[in-house]
Amino acid sequence: MPSLNRAQLRELTRIVGDRGVRSDAGARSAYESDGFMLERATPEVVVLPRTTEEAAAAVRILRDAGLVIVPRGAGTGLSGGARPIAGGAILGTARMRDVLEVNETDRYARVQAGVVNVHLTSACASAGLFYAPDPSSQTACTIGGNVGNNSGGPHGFRYGSTTRHVLGLTLVDSEGEITRIGGPFPDPRFGYDLLGPLVGSEGMLGLVTEVTVRLLPQPRCVETLLCLFEDLDACCDAVSEMIARRLEPSAIEILDRLTIEAVEASVLRAGYPSNAEAVLLIEVDGGADEVASTSEDLIAVATEFGAFDSRRTTDPVERKKLWTGRKGAFGAMGRIAPDLYVADVVAPRTRLREIVRVAAAACEERGLRLANVFHAGDGNLHPNISYDRRNADEVRRVLEAGEIIMQACVDAGGSLTGEHGVGVEKQKEMCMFFNDEDLDAMKALKSAFDPVGFWNPGKMIPVRGCREIHTKPLGDSVGVTP
Amino acid sequence: MTTSSFLDTAVEVAEIEIHGTSSPVALPRTEAELMALLADLRRAREAGSDFRAAFLGRGSAIGWCAPSLAGSFSGGSSSGEAANNGRATVWISTRSLVPDGATGIVEYVPGDGTLTAQAGASIETLRAAVREGGHRITPAGPRSGSTLGGILASGISSVDRYAFGPARHHVLGMRIQDASGRGPTRTGGRLVKNVTGFDLHRLHAGARGTLGAILEASLRLAPVPEAEVHVTSTPFSSAAEATAAGLELRASRMLQPRALFVRDRILHLVLGGRARQVHVELTAALEHLDAAAPHHGEDALDRAVDAARRKSALIIATAPSEVMTVVEHIERALPGSAAGLHIEPDAALVEMDSEGLRASLHGLFESVLPALDPSAVHVSLRDPSADFAQLRDVLRDRHVAPRAASEWMRRLQSSFDPAGVLRSPDFPPQEVPAS
Numbered sequence: 079m080p081s082l083n084r085a086q087l088r089e090l091t092r093i094v095g096d097r098g099v100r101s102d103a104g105a106r107s108a109y110e111s112d113g114f115m116l117e118r119a120t121p122e123v124v125v126l127p128r129t130t131e132e133a134a135a136a137v138r139i140l141r142d143a144g145l146v147i148v149p150r151g152a153g154t155g156l157s158g159g160a161r162p163i164a165g166g167a168i169l170g171t172a173r174m175r176d177v178l179e180v181n182e183t184d185r186y187a188r189v190q191a192g193v194v195n196v197h198l199t200s201a202c203a204s205a206g207l208f209y210a211p212d213p214s215s216q217t218a219c220t221i222g223g224n225v226g227n228n229s230g231g232p233h234g235f236r237y238g239s240t241t242r243h244v245l246g247l248t249l250v251d252s253e254g255e256i257t258r259i260g261g262p263f264p265d266p267r268f269g270y271d272l273l274g275p276l277v278g279s280e281g282m283l284g285l286v287t288e289v290t291v292r293l294l295p296q297p298r299c300v301e302t303l304l305c306l307f308e309d310l311d312a313c314c315d316a317v318s319e320m321i322a323r324r325l326e327p328s329a330i331e332i333l334d335r336l337t338i339e340a341v342e343a344s345v346l347r348a349g350y351p352s353n354a355e356a357v358l359l360i361e362v363d364g365g366a367d368e369v370a371s372t373s374e375d376l377i378a379v380a381t382e383f384g385a386f387d388s389r390r391t392t393d394p395v396e397r398k399k400l401w402t403g404r405k406g407a408f409g410a411m412g413r414i415a416p417d418l419y420v421a422d423v424v425a426p427r428t429r430l431r432e433i434v435r436v437a438a439a440a441c442e443e444r445g446l447r448l449a450n451v452f453h454a455g456d457g458n459l460h461p462n463i464s465y466d467r468r469n470a471d472e473v474r475r476v477l478e479a480g481e482i483i484m485q486a487c488v489d490a491g492g493s494l495t496g497e498h499g500v501g502v503e504k505q506k507e508m509c510m511f512f513n514d515e516d517l518d519a520m521k522a523l524k525s526a527f528d529p530v531g532f533w534n535p536g537k538m539i540p541v542r543g544c545r546e547i548h549t550k551p552l553g554d555s556v557g558v559t560p
Numbered sequence: 561m562t563t564s565s566f567l568d569t570a571v572e573v574a575e576i577e578i579h580g581t582s583s584p585v586a587l588p589r590t591e592a593e594l595m596a597l598l599a600d601l602r603r604a605r606e607a608g609s610d611f612r613a614a615f616l617g618r619g620s621a622i623g624w625c626a627p628s629l630a631g632s633f634s635g636g637s638s639s640g641e642a643a644n645n646g647r648a649t650v651w652i653s654t655r656s657l658v659p660d661g662a663t664g665i666v667e668y669v670p671g672d673g674t675l676t677a678q679a680g681a682s683i684e685t686l687r688a689a690v691r692e693g694g695h696r697i698t699p700a701g702p703r704s705g706s707t708l709g710g711i712l713a714s715g716i717s718s719v720d721r722y723a724f725g726p727a728r729h730h731v732l733g734m735r736i737q738d739a740s741g742r743g744p745t746r747t748g749g750r751l752v753k754n755v756t757g758f759d760l761h762r763l764h765a766g767a768r769g770t771l772g773a774i775l776e777a778s779l780r781l782a783p784v785p786e787a788e789v790h791v792t793s794t795p796f797s798s799a800a801e802a803t804a805a806g807l808e809l810r811a812s813r814m815l816q817p818r819a820l821f822v823r824d825r826i827l828h829l830v831l832g833g834r835a836r837q838v839h840v841e842l843t844a845a846l847e848h849l850d851a852a853a854p855h856h857g858e859d860a861l862d863r864a865v866d867a868a869r870r871k872s873a874l875i876i877a878t879a880p881s882e883v884m885t886v887v888e889h890i891e892r893a894l895p896g897s898a899a900g901l902h903i904e905p906d907a908a909l910v911e912m913d914s915e916g917l918r919a920s921l922h923g924l925f926e927s928v929l930p931a932l933d934p935s936a937v938h939v940s941l942r943d944p945s946a947d948f949a950q951l952r953d954v955l956r957d958r959h960v961a962p963r964a965a966s967e968w969m970r971r972l973q974s975s976f977d978p979a980g981v982l983r984s985p986d987f988p989p990q991e992v993p994a995s
Contacts, residue, residue: 183811183881184908206813228755239753241762242729249964257964263877263908263938269961269985270771270969271715271728274762278755295813322671324694324783365816368837371786424751428671456753457672496753504756511756512746519738519745520758522975526968538757 080144080165081122090125093135098173100124109150109168113215114158114503115417115467116477121148124168129190130248130256130287133169137285138254140167141532148534149281151192151223154215156420157501159226159280163536169285171222177201178288185293186245186262191222191286198291207293210237213497214405222286228278230497232404233361235455236328237294239497241277246290249276249283252532262290275523280499281534283527297328297363301373302397305380306354306387310334310450313356314431316383317454321427325375329361330455331404337411337451337462341403344410348403351387358385358454359404361397407451408462414447415464419476422498423487427457436486437461437479444475458496459487485510500538509544517544571597572656576619585616587656591737591744591775594657598739601650602979611648612983613739615769617655617680617707649983654709654773655680664708665689666776667750674732676750676778679709695781699727701865709774715766719819719830719868720861722906728765730780736764738772739977750778763972770985771976785832788818789842790860792867793827794850799898800887802827806905807884809848815841819864822903830864870902872911873943874924880908882936893927894920914943921951934958 082090082101091099100106101123110118122145127133140147146166153160162168171192179188182205189198195216198209212231213219219229225247230239237243246260260273276283307313313332320330333341338350338357350357360376362369377388391397403410411418425433434450441448441463452460461483465472484494488510495504508517517539524531524539571593576585588594601613657680658664664681667674670693677686683706687697699711699718712734717726724730733748747760764771796802802822809815809829816837819830827849831841842854855863876886883905890897890910900916903909917924932939938959941952961969973984 181879181881184879228759230753234753238725238729239755241759242725251964253964255964257962259962259965262879269965270972271762271766272965272968274728274765275758275760278759298813318671321673324673326783364833365837365840367840368816368834371834371836424749424754426669426672426674426751428669453753457751458753491750493749493751493754493756495756496751497755499755500757508757511749515742516745516747516757518742519736519747519760519976522740523758523760523763523972526971526975529971 082139082143082145086139086143087123090123090136090139093139094125094127094132098126098128098132100126109153109170110161112150112153112158112160113156113420114161114501116473117158117161117502119162119164121162121168122165124170126170126173128173130250133285133287134250134254134256136169137250137252140169141252141254146532146535147285149222149226149285151220151226152194152215152218154219155223155227155501156422156498157495157503159499159501159534159537160223161502163502166535171220171285171287174222174287180205180207180293181262182207184262185295186290187293188288188290189221190288191220191225193221195219195221195224202293203296205293206296208296209291210234210243210294211240214408216405221289221291225277225286225289226279226281227497227499230453230456230458232329232331232401232453234497235330235453236326236363241274243292244273244277244289245292247273247276247286248288250285250287252284252528252530256287260290278499280501280538282524282537284533299366299369299392300361300363300397301369301390301392302400303358303360303362303373303376304350304389304400305358305360305377305385306351307356307358307385308354309384310356310434311431312384313358314434314454316358316380316385318428318430319379319383320376321455323375323379325372325379327360327362327372327376327455329359330453331359332450332452332454333357333359333404333407334450336414336447336449337407340410340413340449341407343413344406346403346406346410348399350403359400404451411449411462411464414449415466417465417467419463419465419480420498421459421461421463421480421483422495423459423461423484423492424496425457425459425487425490425492427455429490429492430454430457430459433459433483433486433490433492434461437483440479440482444479446472446475446479453496456496457492481507502537505538506540508538508540512544514544576651576653583651585619585651585653587653589656589659591657594652594654594737594773595743597652598737598981599741601981602739602741605979605981611650613650613652613981614983615652615654615709615713615773617653617710618705619653620705620710652773653680654678654775655707657775663689668693670695672752673781673783674750674752674778675781676776677708678776679707679712679774681708682706683708683711690781691784694784696784697779698724698730698782700861701869708777712765712777713767713769713774715768718865719821719828719904722820722904723816723818724782728762731761731765732778732780734761734764734774734778735776736760736772737775739979739981740975744775748778752780768985770973770982772982784858785818785834785838787835787838787856788830788832788858788860789838790855790863791829791831791842791845791849792852794852795825796827797825798891799825799901799903800884800891801825803884803887803903803905805849806903807880809845810880810906814844818861820904820906821868822901822905823868823870824901825898828864828867830861832861868902870911870913872902873914873917873941873948874912875940875942876910876932876937877940878908878910878937880905883908883910886910886932886937889928889931894923914945917943918947921948924951925954929954929958
């Protein structure tokens with residue numbers, strides 16, 4: 079297995095400083111997985127540059143040493159995309175945390191890739207602007223990581239995922255060359271739109287070191303609604319109807335009873351009611367009259383579909399509490415079991431109830447506990463299955479249920495992932511969604527940027543052909559590292 | 561050479577009028593025919609034939625978006641032989657992939673707000689179909705003579721980008737036929753949210769068919785608003801004054817327009833959304849603007865699109881904070897040019913039509929271009945006319961692409977078209993390393 083020699087290690091340390099190189103086993107073990115805990119591998123070395131230039135110089139040394147590179151932000155990803163497959167180097171952006179520019183007039187910000195998502199919104203708040211993508215992990219995840227996964231978040235319903243907000247970026251390629259693509263100009267005017275495929279490329283095309291993002295004016299009025307249901311099915315149907323009536327809030331989220339219990343029992347207690355089987359958490363923003371009209375219509379639909387109570391608040395403290403509960407829901411579920419499998423699938427918004435039922439049945443049949451908290455307005459479901467990773471049989475059952483949910487989504491016209499990415503978790507399942515020729519076209523894109531397979535190898539695109547994978551029985555294609 | 565002279569595949573070839581000139585265009589009727597045609601062309605290229613193939617829908621945007629190709633038509637060639645740097649051009653249209661009498665709609669799900677349609681589908685037909693379900697396609701307009709694939713491949717956006725962003729943001733997925741020899745490939749999906757695999761559809765949107773033909777596309781639709789109104793100011797004394805008024809409205813944040821642009825010294829606003837909100841915003845707008853009677857109704861945005869309709873010859877893209885400087889330069893150096901100017905302050909675009917450009921070419925060379933910093937202001941020419949050959953050369957030298965980006969683009973093209981069947985995109989000149 080390739081590794082760094084002493085001279086190369088010294089040179090790396092000279093470039094990025096002592097704190098920027100982690101080569102001892104203890105420090106490297108912290109990077110053996112990301113938020114997807116089922117599979118692990120330790121990198122040969124971890125390098126944490128402070129600038130684009132340092133990153134480029136580090137890439138040249140790692141390339142000369144024959145090491146492949148896994149780019150990594152905060153490691154909050156849930157698909158195993160930011161961990162090594164076997165050895166290689168982690169090139170992390172954790173020390174690249176500067177907001178380089180906030181331009182109020184032209185409404186953009188330029189940041190280093192390691193800037194934490196919520197810090198960007200804080201940095202532009204005084205200018206009356208905000209950065210729209212708001213993943214639940216936004217207090218920890220980085221803008222570079224968001225670019226890698228094309229992250230969404232609750233407010234993606236109205237504002238879209240990361241790809242709609244990236245105006246430009248700086249990429250370090252496998253030659254260690256620095257390239258700036260796009261910029262504050264709103265529309266690329268010649269050549270191909272390289273930003274399009276780079277966003278969401280899961281670190282497989284190069285290392286993103288700087289990002290220019292679009293900022294939006296803060297809405298003049300914001301109202302948060304909480305609609306309470308006795309039945310999860312009815313709650314799902316209400317969302318489908320809101321979409322069908324073309325109502326346009328900024329976020330529509332569903333939390334089920336188990337999730338509510340976990341949140342209310344935690345330090346993130348949000349005041350969710352204990353007498354509801356499911357709640358709809360909705361946010362509406364815009365002009366005051368738009369917000370009032372839309373809120374009234376949304377509550378009317380909720381009532382029509384069986385909501386037994388609906389609450390409204392424009393109070394910032396109340397609103398923040400409601401959203402803190404929602405965004406902390408995954409963490410709160412630590413009270414239920416030591417580990418949590420956070421599935422991430424997408425269903426057409428007309429078929430939410432059907433997929434939620436499939437998930438419930440798959441878990442019930444396998445004796446698993448399921449909690450639902452998801453971006454209902456986008457059809458992006460997160461069935462969360464509690465388990466204990468020390469129990470190999472339970473792990474097997476969890477993965478089996480996960481695969482059944484994915485297959486049901488694909489069969490219904492949905493997809494494998496809405497915001498967490500493919501990584502290693504869903505690599506083989508790509509063949510549920512794409513055929514060999516589709517994947518060949520993706521390989522062609524990968525080769526154009528990375529002809530030698532230097533960046534994040536072994537992710538997203540299955541190594542074997544789909545025809546071969548399809549001959550394996552269901553459940554057998556998911557590998558579990560003991 | 562005619563389109564069919566070296567083809568084994570029996571593909572219908574029709575003479576189609578493009579820009580007033582009759583040209584032969586291959587019209588495959590099935591995806592299998594298109595694949596076979598591309599296989600023929602690949603063999604012909606490998607055997608040494610010197611031509612390039614170009615895809616089109618109905619040809620409505622050829623002159624607008626493909627200067628290197630459209631040049632052949634203005635040069636008077638009837639067969640396209642002069643096109644593409646002296647090479648013959650084999651034109652292939654995707655419009656006949658939609659069977660006679662069919663709409664080309666693969667799936668319209670009103671409850672999900674998504675549409676999947678064949679690339680050759682008429683945009684008018686699609687707009688009418690989704691209108692019945694209370695939806696709109698972004699970009700608004702052009703309303704006639706275009707196909708869905710043509711619009712997406714051309715990278716055309718419209719004045720509704722103020723609220724909805726460029727058209728490519730609304731593409732959820734595509735089916736593509738490239739020239740590599742593999743069958744049709746799929747990218748993305750039909751869902752409003754999806755990160756499964758690389759977003760290859762974003763690469764094809766705006767690639768002008770140089771990486772393959774779009775066969776099918778899925779779009780996120782926008783709801784038709786409850787109320788909509790088109791407001792037009794009375795003419796300002798200059799385009800700069802109208803622009804300043806637009807920038808002031810943008811900065812005030814008191815309105816949430818669907819569109820905001822200046823055309824011929826008149827500021828246009830489209831307000832849309834919930835009826836109560838539109839009423840409040842209209843009142844505010846009329847307090848700030850000396851305006852003609854507003855036009856209310858479902859066709860308000862269409863009327864604005866019609867007012868903005870233009871054949872842009874010169875496009876100047878910059879930051880919103882630079883727009884005033886650009887407009888003032890143009891008006892100072894080119895008196896009387898305001899009539900041909902189209903300005904979108906938020907998208908930071910200033911566009912000039914061919915007539916205005918022709919009348920002010922000298923002043924543009926002497927005064928305007930030297931005053932605009934190439935690192936902050938990007939100028940591109942869309943009119944293929946020989947009158948602007950010198951300007952074209954000057955502009956090519958103003959902007960360079962990073963070396964690596966150029967290399968990635970070239971590799972992408974050779975991956976999707978290894979035999980060089982398809983025409984080359986107009987790549988910008990490559991950056992020369994400093995050393």
